[in-house]
Amino acid sequence: MWLRGIFGGVFFIFLLCSCTALFVLHSLYFIFRTASQTEKTETKTVHDDQLFIPALIICNRMPFSQDGLNNVNVNLRQDSALRYLLEWTNPSLREAADYTPPAADFMNQGQNTVLQYITQSTRNQTIQNMQYQCQSVINSCSYQGIQLSSFDCCRNLLSLIPSVNGLCWVWRDSTMWQNSTGINRQFSITFQVCYLS
Numbered sequence: 001m002w003l004r005g006i007f008g009g010v011f012f013i014f015l016l017c018s019c020t021a022l023f024v025l026h027s028l029y030f031i032f033r034t035a036s037q038t039e040k041t042e043t044k045t046v047h048d049d050q051l052f053i054p055a056l057i058i059c060n061r062m063p064f065s066q067d068g069l070n071n072v073n074v075n076l077r078q079d080s081a082l083r084y085l086l087e088w089t090n091p092s093l094r095e096a097a098d099y100t101p102p103a104a105d106f107m108n109q110g111q112n113t114v115l116q117y118i119t120q121s122t123r124n125q126t127i128q129n130m131q132y133q134c135q136s137v138i139n140s141c142s143y144q145g146i147q148l149s150s151f152d153c154c155r156n157l158l159s160l161i162p163s164v165n166g167l168c169w170v171w172r173d174s175t176m177w178q179n180s181t182g183i184n185r186q187f188s189i190t191f192q193v194c195y196l197s
Contacts, residue, residue, distance in 0.1 A: 056170070056171040056172075056187075056189075057161075057163075057168050057169070057170050057171075058168060058169045058170075058171065058189075059163060059165040059166045059167070059168040059169075060132065060166045060167060060168075061086075061165065061166035062082075062086070062166070063089070063090075063131045063132060063166060063167040064082070064085060064130045064131055064132075065130065065131065065132050065136070068129055068130035068131060068132075069082075069130055071129065071130070072117055072118065072126055072129075072130060073117040075113055075116075075117065076113065076114065076117060076130075078110070078113060079106075079110075080102075080106050080107070080109040080110035080113065081109075081110045081113040081114050082110070083102055083106070083107070083110055084107055084110030084111050084113070084114050085110070085114060085127075085130075086166075087107075088114070089127060089162075089167065090162040090163075090166065090167050091162065092162040092163050092164050093164060093166070095164050096164040096165075128160075131160075131167070134150075134153075134154035134157055134159065134169065135150045135151060135154055136192065137191060137192060138150050138153050138154060138157075138189055138190070138191060138192070139190040139191060139192045140153065140189075140190045141153040141187070141188060141189040141190065142187070142188050143187050144186075153171075153189065156171050156172060156173040157169045157170065157171050158170045158172065171189075
């Protein structure tokens with residue numbers, strides 16, 4: 001009987017050590033993934049009266065919509081053409097920590113494809129038509145309990161600001177400030193997200 005108790009105790013200790021080791025092994029993936037991220041986000045909440053809302057920056061590493069690319073030509077959806085378009089419209093991407101330059105042949109192929117379908121005379125308008133439009137991305141926004149339409153939200157956006165995080169929109173409205181008498185002391189944006197295959 002006591003032999004059975006010793007065996008049970010040894011088995012329990014072995015099982016406990018095995019589970020702990022497996023937990024540590026599985027946790028290492030998330031620890032290393034978090035440690036290797038180049039960007040960290042820190043959120044700080046400040047409660048005070050009459051604060052101006054800071055600029056809000058919305059970035060997209062792939063600012064071209066599939067529908068916009070298809071409207072010009074379906075061949076622009078090739079990897080080489082997309083990579084060339086991204087670097088052409090946003091040279092700041094080369095400053096990112098994770099940037100790896102593509103092969104010269106790959107970029108030449110992308111450049112030839114892009115120049116074949118985007119003419120010099122309509123280049124800027126065509127590129128703008130291929131990008132996501134503000135009202136197709138932002139559904140609505142609200143400030144202190146007041147719901148604003150997509151059109152009203154987009155009026156305060158400056159578009160096509162290049163950064164290492166892609167082409168960005170900067171939301172800024174100097175007339176909005178928050179105070180303690182507001183019904184809802186927050187600003188929120190509702191995005192429309194479409195998954196296209």
